[in-house]
Amino acid sequence: MKIFSTILIITVLIFLSVAWTNNLFKPTPLKFVVPKNWPQPVYDFKNNPLTKEGFELGRALFYDEILSKDSTISCASCHQQFVAFTTYGHNLSHGINNSFTTRNAPALQNLAWQNNFMWDGSINHLDMQPITPITATNEMGETLQNIIIKLNRNKHYKQMFKAAFGNEIINTQRITKAISQFVIMLVSSNSKYDKVMRGETKFILPEQLGYEIFKQKCVACHKEPFFTDFSFRNNGITADSNLKDFGRMNVTNNKSDSLKFRVPSLRNVVVTAPYGHDGRFFSLMNVFEHYRKNMKVMQNTDSLLQHKIPLTNFEIGQLTAFLYTLTDSAFLNNTMFAPSSYNIAPNFTHNH
Numbered sequence: 001m002k003i004f005s006t007i008l009i010i011t012v013l014i015f016l017s018v019a020w021t022n023n024l025f026k027p028t029p030l031k032f033v034v035p036k037n038w039p040q041p042v043y044d045f046k047n048n049p050l051t052k053e054g055f056e057l058g059r060a061l062f063y064d065e066i067l068s069k070d071s072t073i074s075c076a077s078c079h080q081q082f083v084a085f086t087t088y089g090h091n092l093s094h095g096i097n098n099s100f101t102t103r104n105a106p107a108l109q110n111l112a113w114q115n116n117f118m119w120d121g122s123i124n125h126l127d128m129q130p131i132t133p134i135t136a137t138n139e140m141g142e143t144l145q146n147i148i149i150k151l152n153r154n155k156h157y158k159q160m161f162k163a164a165f166g167n168e169i170i171n172t173q174r175i176t177k178a179i180s181q182f183v184i185m186l187v188s189s190n191s192k193y194d195k196v197m198r199g200e201t202k203f204i205l206p207e208q209l210g211y212e213i214f215k216q217k218c219v220a221c222h223k224e225p226f227f228t229d230f231s232f233r234n235n236g237i238t239a240d241s242n243l244k245d246f247g248r249m250n251v252t253n254n255k256s257d258s259l260k261f262r263v264p265s266l267r268n269v270v271v272t273a274p275y276g277h278d279g280r281f282f283s284l285m286n287v288f289e290h291y292r293k294n295m296k297v298m299q300n301t302d303s304l305l306q307h308k309i310p311l312t313n314f315e316i317g318q319l320t321a322f323l324y325t326l327t328d329s330a331f332l333n334n335t336m337f338a339p340s341s342y343n344i345a346p347n348f349t350h351n352h
Contacts, residue, residue, distance in 0.1 A: 025166035027051035032112065035189035036198060038225055041112035043126060043184060048177045050184070053163040058182030060160060061175060063339040066150050068140035070096050075130070075179070078105040081337055084268035085109065085186060091279025095139040102138070102243050104279035106264065107272050109188040109331070110226055119261045119277040121232060122251045126184065127176045144172050186337060188267050192325040203325065210322025213315050220304050227266035227326065233302040234259045236295030240278055247277065256300050267326050284323065288316045
């Protein structure tokens with residue numbers, strides 16, 4: 001009876017302690033703004049409510065090399081803000097030990113409207129996406145267990161996890177949810193194109209002509225306002241003889257999906273070169289030349305591309321003028337997304 005009473009008292013004390021802690025835990029809500037005339041996001045915010053504290057933790061993790069095995073690579077190493085969170089000047093992203101990955105890092109923007117991720121759609125939830133690059137031997141090469149150990153050694157991170165989630169417990173779910181809270185806020189919706197759509201300004205003549213050409217020859221795959229339809233298509237490329245990357249087929253094991261890759265967004269396209277899943281196109285002109293001359297039409301090449309895309313030099317010039325209007329300088333320079341915006345936990349990488 002005495003033992004039962006003791007257990008009951010301990011249980012009550014634990015319950016009261018948890019309740020008291022929950023009452024004290026009041027993180028600051030962070031509002032996600034859906035741009036005017038855009039559809040509602042598909043991301044489940046109820047399962048991961050946005051808070052200022054969670055965002056700040058996610059930002060810290062995104063920029064911290066502690067997530068890699070040798071503390072040399074962070075998420076931001078391959079996703080740099082000034083080029084729409086992709087890799088500048090490299091066809092293939094780099095990993096630890098001077099290794100190369102097998103793909104070009106995609107831009108990170110407007111992720112709240114995506115149902116799956118990676119060039120082949122192999123990840124079906126944003127909260128799961130960071131696990132792949134973190135654990136890949138040619139990317140960050142670390143284990144989740146080691147990351148948790150390293151983060152637990154850092155008093156600043158323990159404070160940040162407590163601020164974001166109510167206590168100092170650090171686990172995989174909290175790490176990935178925090179990163180999601182950061183990247184979900186990477187919304188690009190304030191380019192000249194967007195301002196024109198909102199009636200705030202007007203296209204000049206080459207931009208307007210380019211927009212009309214775009215709507216005739218490109219919009220079927222690059223649908224507004226995201227400038228992608230998020231589908232996977234074979235666009236007449238051939239497999240690289242070294243990489244042997246067959247795209248979506250690697251996920252579905254369906255031969256009809258051979259060489260199908262995600263249709264990339266054209267937002268900020270002028271700054272996100274090189275292009276393609278393996279960065280094989282180093283300029284917009286390379287891309288135009290592919291579609292009008294160099295495509296290899298195969299059995300499963302997309303039906304919209306069976307006759308390539310006829311483009312004159314004049315049309316290419318006007319299209320280029322329009323594509324420049326998709327550059328969102330406010331997004332590329334937003335200090336909210338920069339590593340030093342919230343100096344909550346200084347010297348992250350120097351206290352492992």
